[in-house]
Amino acid sequence: MDRNGIQEGSAQSDAVGELAEMLGPRGILTSPQDCARYASDQSGLSGVLPLAVLRPATTEEVSHILRICSRHHVGVVPQGGRTGLSGGACSPDGVVVLSTERMSGILEVDPEAMTLTTWAGTPLETVQEAARAAGLQYPVDIGARGTATIGGTIATNAGGIRVLQHGMTRASVLGLEAVLADGSVVSRLGKTVKDNSGFDLKQLFIGSEGTLGIVTRAVLQLCRHAPQTALALFALPDHAAALKCLAAARQRFGARIMAFEGMWPDYWDFVCHETSLAAAPVAGRHGFYLLIEIEAGSGGSEEELEAFFAELFEAEVVEDGVLAKSLGEMQALWRVREAVGEIDEDFGPHINFDIGVSPSELGRFCDAADALMADMPEVRGALKVGHVGDGNVHLIVAHDGSAVAEERIEVVIYGLLREWDGAVTAEHGIGRVKARWIAHSRTPEELALMRRLKAQLDPLGLLNPGAVLSAAD
Known part of the structure; x- marks a missing residue:
């Protein structure tokens, strides 16, 4: 038995040996010290030390990995930046981890088609920066942007703060390449916006958390960059007032609303008063707090938000507010909302x-x-x-x-x-943490269909075993 607890002469040891020979020393980690940090994600769920960590650099290597693992019946847990909060990247017993960290880099930016083609292991922030360098924007944005990978955001259909304007990740994926459990490669990396040529197969992999296939490359739809925005924080009497603000904002700004984020008094008091995570931008205690960010229009965006606030204040919908006048003030306002990622130790x-x-x-x-x-x-x-x-x-x-x-x-x-x-x-995402609760949101018929899809694409149940569909859902 080796240091990772693999029985010599077993199918597991044979698989790891074949994988090591195929990938070479840069492509595989086997020591317990190296493998330990790949066992878990940010969910708090403790994973088990994987048999090995595989670090392929190409789609072809991913295909070879899955062929070997399929032949030896070894489970595979795909990993991106391990920023997930549902345990989808945690390693159960007796599996290998497939990390996309070496499959990183922008392959192409096409300004005319407004697309960007990238490897799955590329950090979200890198994609955002490449889009901005071309005068465009990739609209998906989450707090873990510096570490989360494009493949991970696709696998979980990530949301974030721009969903109101641009939708979930699903809406920004034009083309996709994925490797199935048997090593087959399904690749459609075209930039065609309108394509009704049969089933839209990429949708199977978006949001499936690596249980149906492993995403290796993607073509992302970019949008125009908004060089100027305005941001304000409103203090309101209650959540009902926030809905009134939303209706009024849609009437006034339409699709120019970039973010519309809410904070209840319990959260506000904790991050602004009970801890030092953020400074309170407005005084007093209110029933609800709202961040609204808009793209610049034909007039001055700050003046537009000021006029909007004045109307709502006159109508007694808003009780107080502050408008960001500089980049520093915008960052300070967002700091209150994004402090949610730092509450663990204090809470x-x-x-x-x-x-x-x-x-x-x-x-x-x-x-x-x-x-x-x-x-x-x-x-x-x-x-x-x-x-x-x-x-x-x-x-x-x-x-x-x-x-x-x-x-x-x-x-x-x-x-x-x-x-x-x-x-x-x-x-x-569902991951492993919420797999037992999926039936609270899905009917027995929906779950049965999900299981049939899983059985068809991964009959041995080797891709991310235990994630999304549990044995007891």
């Missing part, structure tokens, strides 16, 4: 729910959740922050640190979500 043991409901019902759902948690002694507090325009709230619930508390809280919140016909994950 203690907690569950991060990534919930989606109808935007019109979001406020009432959160009120209902608060009312239920008020009667639960194991709950130590709750924070709410999210994307008001698309009905996605990040409900972060602190508890006493026990497994019993986690179980009870999840049963209550996901049970409530089922009553409201919501999504157990809006943008973080």
Whole structure:
């Protein structure tokens, strides 16, 4: 038995030996010290030391890897930047990890077609910078932009702060290349916007979290770059006022709304007053806080937002507000919203729910959740922050640190979500953490169809085993 616990002469050891011979020393890591950091992602779920970490540099190498693993019945967990929050990149027992970190780089930027072709392991921020250098923009944006990879964002159908204007990642993928469990390569990297030539097969892989195939390259749809924007923070009496602001903003600014982010008082008080994560831009305590960012129009965008605020203030929809007058002030306002990524240490043991409901019902759902948690002694507090325009709230619930508390809280919140016909994950993915709850958002018929697709494309169940579809859903 070797250092990773692989029995000599077993199918696992034979597979790792073949993989090492095929990939060479740069393409495979086998020591426990090297493999340890690839066991888990940012979800808090602890993975198991993988048999090996594979680092292919080409689609052909990925194909060879999957042929070898299929022959030896060895599971494969695809990994990008390991920034996921649902355990989709965590390694279960007896698998190899396939990291796309060496499959990185921009292959082409086509300004006329407004497309960018890239390897799956390219960081999101690198893609954004390449698009801006061409005078264009890649609209998908998340807080982990510097580490998250394009392949990971495609596999999870990442959302973020620009969904209201540009949609989820799915809306920005024109072409895709993926490798199936048997090593077959499905490649359609065209730039055609209008193509009704049969099934749109790339949609199978977008959001499937590496369970149907491993994404290797992608053609991304870019959009025009907005060189000037305006950002304001509004203090409101409640969430209902935020919906009034959204309706008024859509009437006034239309598709120029870039972001429309909401913060409940519990979140605001925690990051601005109970901790030093952010400075409060407005004084006093209010019932809701709203960040709105718009593209510049024919008039001055700052003046437009000022006039918008004045109208809402006159109508008693808004109680207070501040308009960013410089890049530094814009960063300070965004700092309040993005502090959600830094609360872990100060908030203690907690569950991060990534919930989606109808935007019109979001406020009432959160009120209902608060009312239920008020009667639960194991709950130590709750924070709410999210994307008001698309009905996605990040409900972060602190508890006493026990497994019993986690179980009870999840049963209550996901049970409530089922009553409201919501999504157990809006943008973080199912992964392994939420696989047991998928039936709260999907019917038995939908789950049966998902299982048939999985069985057809991955009959041995080797691609990201245990992710998305659990044995007990």
